[in-house]
Structure formats: structure tokens, C-alpha cells
Amino acid sequence: MICEMINESAVRGRDRRMVAQERVALAYESLSHCRLCPHDCGVNRLAGESGWCRAGARGRVFSAQVVVGEELDLIPTFAIAFSGCDMRCAFCITGADSWNPQRGEVFDVRSIAAKASMALDDGARSVMILGGEPTIHLPEAIQLVAALPADARLVWKTNAYVTAQARSLLAGLFDVWVADFKFGNDKCAERLAAIKDYQQPVQQTLGWASADGELIVRHLLMPGHTDCCWEPVARWIATNLPSTKVSLRCGFWPAWKAREHPELRGTVTPAEIQRAMDVGRSYDLHLIE
Amino acid sequence: MKPKIHVSEPNLSQADTSEEILILTDGRILAHNLTPDLAAVLRELNPNDEPMRRRALTDRKSRKIR
Secondary structure: OOHHOOHHHHHHHOOOHHHHHHHHHHHHHHHHHHHOOOOOOOOOOOOOOOOOOOOOOOOEEEEEEOOOOOOOOOOOEEEEEEEOOEEEEEEEEHHHOOOOOOEEEOOOHHHHHHHHHHHHHHHEEEEEEEEHHHHHHHHHHHHHHHHHHOOOOEEEEEEEOOOOOHHHHHHHOOOEEEEEEOOOHHHHHHHOOOOOOOOOHHHHHHHHHHHHHHEEEEOOOOOOOOOHHHHHHHHHHHHHHHEEEEEEEEOOOOOOOOHHHHHHHOOOHHHHHHHHHHHHHHHEEEEEE | OOOOOOOOOOOOOOOOOOOOEOOOOOOOOOOOOOOOOHHHHHHHHHHOHHHHHOOEEEEEEOOOOO
């Protein structure tokens, strides 16, 4: 229903802040029967119910600061991290905050927008909204877009495990999508992130995002997962989105609950990194730093 | 190899920034939430680290980001 109410192509050329402002009410309405992610809980978050992600009606932010560890084309970026997530990656680097939507401080659009604007004035090249998974806090994220400078370069950092409804609410609002493609098969996704139907929604999101604006596909190389995860991801990108920028992240460390999985108890070795780079090059991917 | 991890408790009211680093036994340093200041420190620790050089952008005198 909400998808039908948004004309995605009508966004182009309009003031992004106005478009965002118009969508805030729709985005809040979506929480009354939440289907923002493929868990499809259908709960009324506005009435205090919570679904798989346990997020309520109000988002919280656990980090808001300038960082330079993202892709070179985006940094320095003012990164705003919402707590809570719709996945349960055992190796999550921000597990305590990402698994718990009650972490951090209640989102205050004025305060965060003021900090972001100050960072932009000081030379930040972009503003990145991330999580956890920011999609579960779509109304507030869209509110923030409406409050940020019209010419700011906005980056949506997502795990891509989202629905058509969420994508539709986000259409045209961000200059860059940084979208994870974490697992090359559903088995690894279920074992390491408690997600059963990972591939299809993520691939749909990546295809959609590449048409919506600039897309950077991220893959975090995991120890022991080059053949089962990175290789199929690289192959899929080469086949379906051949010119898309790909960010292969090699800084895995055994954070959060990674130690529950034997192969994730260490870091990625230099030999694994070399082999992963070779795989990327063999598919002629547009690899970026 | 048993990496040592420093875990910080972010509090937006009390601290402006939070970052984490992981130093591996083979000398590699991994960073999470890499801030300009931390990037500058890591660059000084290892001036030959080309990727870090590109991320170390802070002009400490002006506190501005180039």
C-alpha cells in the first residue's frame, strides 16, 4: 500500500528535504504494521508492540562522530549510528549496540542535524546514516534527511536485508548506498546471522539501489569464508552489477559472539586476503578502497 | 593468536568520539570507528602504511578536516 503511494521516479529534480518531509508521516504510518524488513512481523510499533528486531517507535543513536575508516571517496564522513538491527551477525563489530535497540540516546533530530551540519562546515565530505540497521528506524532517518543541508552528500549504509516498502520510502533521498552483501549462500547466513532467506531480498535491494543512485557493495571478508561467501558474492556482482563499485573489507576481527564459531575465532590471514583479491580481479570487479 | 580488544562504552553526552583498535601479533593494526585523530596517531606509528596515510586527514592545529 505504501509502495503504491510513492512515485519513486517523481523525486528527481525536487528538493530532497521537501520530499523527505512529505514522507515522514507515511514512514511513521508504516510502523503501525511494520513490514520494513523481510521478517515481516506486522506488529504495531506505535502501540508499543515489537517484533523480531525488538525496536519500538522511537529510534536511539549510539554513535555520532566523524570517521575516516569508510571508503576513501566518502571520508571524512559524519557517521550517525542507530541502535538495533534486523540481523544477528555473530561477528558484529558493534554487537552490543546493534542487537539492542535500547542502547544509546533517544534520537533528537535537531541535535544530530546540528552536529552533522557542523561537521560538514568543518570539511566532512558526507553524512552517513547507519546502524545497527537504520532501516528499522526509517521515520527518524527520513526526518533527519529533511533537516540536513540540501547539498549535503548523504550516504545510506545498510545490510540490504529490507523490503520493497522500505526501499520505496527511501527512493531518491540518498546520493550513495553502501550496501552489505555479507553471505554468499543462505546456509552461512542462517548459521552466522540467524537469517533464513538472505539471498533473495539482499539481491533485490542491490539491484534496486544501483538504479536509485550510486551504489557501493561491501563485503566483509571472513576467515574461512572465501570460497563459500566471497566467491559467490563476487560472481553475482560480476554477472548482475558488473560496473558497480565493490569494497572488499579485510579488517575482520573476532568481535561480539564470533568465538562461538570456530572459524571466526581469528582474523583474516594475509594469504586469505591475497586470494580474495585474486578472486575479485578474476571477475574483473571494480574494487575500491 | 588471542587478540586483545579494547571495548569502549559510547556515551554521546560525555564523549564526542569513540574508537577501537586491535593490534595483531604479526604487527597489523585494525581499527573500528577510525577517527581522524586516531588515524593520525596510527600514521605516525607506521609512516609506511599507505592506506592509513590516506585516511589521516586531520590538521591538528586548526582542528579542521582538510
